[in-house]
Amino acid sequence: MTEMKSRGFLRDNGLSLVFGALFVATLVGQAISGTADFNAQQIAEGLEPVSFAEYVTSSSFGVDVMENWQSEYLQFFLFIYATVWLVQLGSTESKKPGEEGKETDKEQKVGRHADEDSPEWAKVGGWRTALFSRSLGTLMAVLFVLTWVASSVAGWAAYNSEQLSRREDPVTWPAYLAEADFWNRSFQNWQSEMLAVGSMAVFSVYLRHRGSSESKPVGVAHAQTGQSG
Amino acid sequence: MGRAARFRRSAAVAAAAAAVLGGCASTQQPEVERVATAFEDPAGDPETRCDLLTPAALSALEEQASQPCDEAIEDLPLEGGEVESVEVWGGDAQVRLSGDTLFLAETSTGWRVAAAACQPNGEAPYDCEVEP
Numbered sequence: 543m544t545e546m547k548s549r550g551f552l553r554d555n556g557l558s559l560v561f562g563a564l565f566v567a568t569l570v571g572q573a574i575s576g577t578a579d580f581n582a583q584q585i586a587e588g589l590e591p592v593s594f595a596e597y598v599t600s601s602s603f604g605v606d607v608m609e610n611w612q613s614e615y616l617q618f619f620l621f622i623y624a625t626v627w628l629v630q631l632g633s634t635e636s637k638k639p640g641e642e643g644k645e646t647d648k649e650q651k652v653g654r655h656a657d658e659d660s661p662e663w664a665k666v667g668g669w670r671t672a673l674f675s676r677s678l679g680t681l682m683a684v685l686f687v688l689t690w691v692a693s694s695v696a697g698w699a700a701y702n703s704e705q706l707s708r709r710e711d712p713v714t715w716p717a718y719l720a721e722a723d724f725w726n727r728s729f730q731n732w733q734s735e736m737l738a739v740g741s742m743a744v745f746s747v748y749l750r751h752r753g754s755s756e757s758k759p760v761g762v763a764h765a766q767t768g769q770s771g
Numbered sequence: 772m773g774r775a776a777r778f779r780r781s782a783a784v785a786a787a788a789a790a791v792l793g794g795c796a797s798t799q800q801p802e803v804e805r806v807a808t809a810f811e812d813p814a815g816d817p818e819t820r821c822d823l824l825t826p827a828a829l830s831a832l833e834e835q836a837s838q839p840c841d842e843a844i845e846d847l848p849l850e851g852g853e854v855e856s857v858e859v860w861g862g863d864a865q866v867r868l869s870g871d872t873l874f875l876a877e878t879s880t881g882w883r884v885a886a887a888a889c890q891p892n893g894e895a896p897y898d899c900e901v902e903p
Contacts, residue, residue, distance in 0.1 A: 588825070588826075588827035588903050589825075589827075589862070589876055589878075590878050590879050592862070600861055601860075601861055602861070699860055699861065700861070702858070702860035702861075702863075703860040703861035703862065703863045705860075706858065706860055706863035706864065706865050706874055707863050707874075707876070708896055709874055709886055709889065709896040709897040709899060709902070710896050710897070711865070711891075712858045712860055712865065
C-alpha cells in the first residue's frame with residue numbers, strides 16, 4: 543500500500559488536536575463549575591467561599607480529576623489486554639474468531655520479519671523488542687496504577703476535610719483504602735468504563751456510521767469481524 | 772544523573788505530589804496551633820478570644836448563652852492544656868489539647884475556631900458545647 547503524502551501538520555493530526563483541545567476545554571469547564579459547586583456548599587455550611595486558584599489546588603478538585611483519569615486508563619489497559627485473547631464476532635473492536643492470541647512473529651513483523659520502515663525496536667530483538675511489543679498495554683497499566691494511587695491520596699485528603707467539617711476524626715491512608723467513599727468512587731467510575739467498552743463492542747456489530755474508523759463500512763455484513771472505515 | 776540522585780529526585784517529586792494532592796497542610800500547622808491555644812487560654816483577653824471564633828460559632832454562642840461572647844466565654848468548659856495532636860486537611864483542622872478538642876476552619880481573616888469544648892461520641896460526630 544502506498545504511503546499517503548503528509549497533508550500538513552493540522553490535517554495529519556486533526557484527531558489528536560481536536561481531542562486535546564476538547565480535553566483542555568472540558569477540564570476548564572470542570573474547574574469553573576466545581577468552584578461554583580464547592581462554594582455553594584461552603585456558604586450552606588456557614589463558611590467562606592474560596593477563589594478559583596484555591597479550588598483547583600485543593601484535594602477536592604484533585605480527587606474529582608484523578609478518579610476519572612484512573613478509570614479511563616483502567617478501561618484501556620483491560621481492553622488492550624482483553625482483545626489479545628477475547629473476540630466479539632462482527633465487532634470492529636475485535637480480531638476475527640480464530641485469531642486469538644499473540645500471533646506469529648511473521649504476522650507481527652517482528653525481528654527478522656520486520657520491514658525497512660518498521661520501528662527500530664521491532665527489528666532489534668531481545669528485551670527491546672519484548673518491551674516494545676507490550677509497550678501500549680504496559681503504559682496504560684502504569685498510568686492506571688499511578689492515577690489510582692493519586693486519586694486515593696487526593697480522595698483521602700478530601701475525605702478527611704469533610705470528616706473534620708462534620709466534627710469527626712480524620713483517618714489514616716490505609717484506613718481510607720477500606721472506606722466506602724474510596725470504593726464507591728472507584729466502582730462508580732469503573733462501571734461506566736466497562737459499559738462503554740461493552741456497548742461499543744456490541745453496537746459496532748449491528749450499527750454503522752459511514753466514514754468513521756469506529757464503524758464497519760455500511761454495506762459490510764454483521765458477521766464480518768474487525769473491518770472498519 | 773546517578774541512580775541515587777534519580778531516586779532522590781523521584782522521591783521529592785512523589786512527596787511534592789502528595790503535598791499538593793493533600794492540600795499542603797503542614798505549613799498551616801503552627802498557625803492552627805496558635806489560634807487554638809490562644810482561644811483556650813483562660814488568662815487571655817475575652818474579646819481577643821471571641822475574635823478567634825468563626826462568625827457562625829460566635830452568634831450561636833451568644834444566642835445560646837443570651838449574653839455577649841466576652842461574658843459567656845468565661846463560663847465555658849474550655850480546659851485547654853498542652854497540644855497533643857494537630858490535623859489540618861484543606862480548610863479544616865482539629866486540635867487535640869490535653870483538656871479539650873477543637874475544630875477550626877480557614878476564613879479570609881485566617882484560622883478561626885468553628886467548634887470547641889468537644890467530646891468524642893463513639894462513631895457519631897463529636898458533641899461540642901460551642902458550635903453553630
